[in-house]
Amino acid sequence: MSGSNLSIPAARPVIGEAEIEAVVRVLRSGHVIQGPEVAAFEEEFSELVAGRSCVAVNSGTSALQLTLMALGIGPGDEVVVPSFSFAATANAVRLVGAEPVFADITPGTYCLDPLATAAVIGPRTAALMPVHLYGHPAAMDRLMPLADRHGLAVIEDACQAHDAALHGQPVGTFGQAGCFSFYPTKNMHTLEGGMISTADPQLARTLRLLRNQGMEQRYENEIVGANMRMTDVAAAVGREQLKQLPAWTERRRANAKVLDSRIEGLPVPQVADGARHVYHQYTVRVPDGRRDDVQQELARQSIGSAVYYPTPIHRLKPYQDPGRPPLPETDRAAAEVLSLPVHPTLGPGELERIAQAVNLAGGAR
Structure with a gap:
């Protein structure tokens, strides 16, 4: 959205x-x-x-x-x-x-x-x-x-x-x-x-x-x-974009840090030991089948979000194979992930709005 x-x-x-x-x-x-x-x-x-x-x-x-x-x-x-x-x-x-x-x-x-x-x-x-x-x-x-x-x-x-x-x-x-x-x-x-x-x-x-x-x-x-x-x-x-990439990357990482500290009740992105995450997407998990409700509530508050990806590739028509072994973590992620705004043009007030909206929409219990 x-x-x-x-x-x-x-x-x-x-x-x-x-x-x-x-x-x-x-x-x-x-x-x-x-x-x-x-x-x-x-x-x-x-x-x-x-x-x-x-x-x-x-x-x-x-x-x-x-x-x-x-x-x-x-x-x-x-x-x-x-x-x-x-x-x-x-x-x-x-x-x-x-x-x-x-x-x-x-x-x-x-x-x-x-x-x-x-x-x-x-x-x-x-x-x-x-x-x-x-x-x-x-x-x-x-x-x-x-x-x-x-x-x-x-x-x-x-x-x-x-x-x-x-x-x-x-x-x-x-x-x-x-x-x-x-x-x-x-x-x-x-x-x-x-x-x-x-x-x-x-x-x-x-x-x-x-x-x-x-x-x-x-x-x-x-x-x-x-x-x-x-x-x-x-x-x-x-x-021209390449010149700005270092500053944009640090802004994305800083924005992610703010969201990490503000979002309650939902699993925020994990970062593996030794990994430098550049947050092309800031992706939370919304369990218990609540993802669509949370996304719709964010939209009602004029905050965009997106699902990457709602259908795993192996379930797309060109790749379906009933004999293929299951991919449980893949299917679970596709049902729960929700990516929030993290782009470098966000200001402090917008980050606060995003976090508050997520918590109100279903994060905090």
């Missing part, structure tokens, strides 16, 4: 004068597709991922799909993913002809459970795709050794986790590649876009070929590729 009639929306994308001026500059330059702005954005974003090579693309979904393609994952392969995520996580796997295999989540962090992941690895498993959901890093310190033991690639879905880290190591730097999204409601955006980070120069080159019809030089196609380039307009927006 994040409509324009709400005085405190669930999300509030930021587009300032700096972004507008950057777009105008690019439009006047005449270099609007895969030009100097994209190259500069890739270089600047690499500082966020410990200097890894970065490849800009047109969406987070494209980032996931191209990475799978570049790693040679396709028909006959399986990729372990969480079902508690946006459908793009599994869609990218299907789009390359591979099959997503769903593993359950850890209830506190909503990320892949390493034990559940180990239980579904089989002879056809080619990769793990952990999701740093809501901006909380997955348990990479346990998933990476698991992948190494089985000789699996690791593709981090970091689409919601710009600037998150685990034990001081940035997300997007653990696996063979990390994939980021720049959709307007993300912690930073390019209007629409994505980024892939990798420490493998050959993988980076293959990704650049794949995003541009398989060619580095015009009309010299080396492989079969796609058109998934980022525009210079998007990159110019991203460069």
Whole structure:
């Protein structure tokens, strides 16, 4: 519930004068597709991922799909993913002809459970795709050794986790590649876009070929590729957003701390030891079937909220399989989660209103 009639929306994308001026500059330059702005954005974003090579693309979904393609994952392969995520996580796997295999989540962090992941690895498993959901890093310190033991690639879905880290190591730097999204409601955006980070120069080159019809030089196609380039307009927006990301991140974290201290009677987000949570979403749990009532009451008080995600991927029509083992933590989370406003434009009075409304709506007993 994040409509324009709400005085405190669930999300509030930021587009300032700096972004507008950057777009105008690019439009006047005449270099609007895969030009100097994209190259500069890739270089600047690499500082966020410990200097890894970065490849800009047109969406987070494209980032996931191209990475799978570049790693040679396709028909006959399986990729372990969480079902508690946006459908793009599994869609990218299907789009390359591979099959997503769903593993359950850890209830506190909503990320892949390493034990559940180990239980579904089989002879056809080619990769793990952990999701740093809501901006909380997955348990990479346990998933990476698991992948190494089985000789699996690791593709981090970091689409919601710009600037998150685990034990001081940035997300997007653990696996063979990390994939980021720049959709307007993300912690930073390019209007629409994505980024892939990798420490493998050959993988980076293959990704650049794949995003541009398989060619580095015009009309010299080396492989079969796609058109998934980022525009210079998007990159110019991203460069301005990237400058503000550190301050926005600290504001999100500070806002979350305030909400933690004010909300009563509902479980607030947990943060694992050593995790730097960047709060793309601030997600509480509303048990006992009361979630919809709480959400409706918040809306009556003009406060937005959202459910990410009401239907787990394994229950969506393209992925239904009656023979699949149950995912109890995933199903429980889908029935109870409710994300509250935490974006960096919130003021102290708005945070207080949110907490009071949540407590009145059903938190405090």
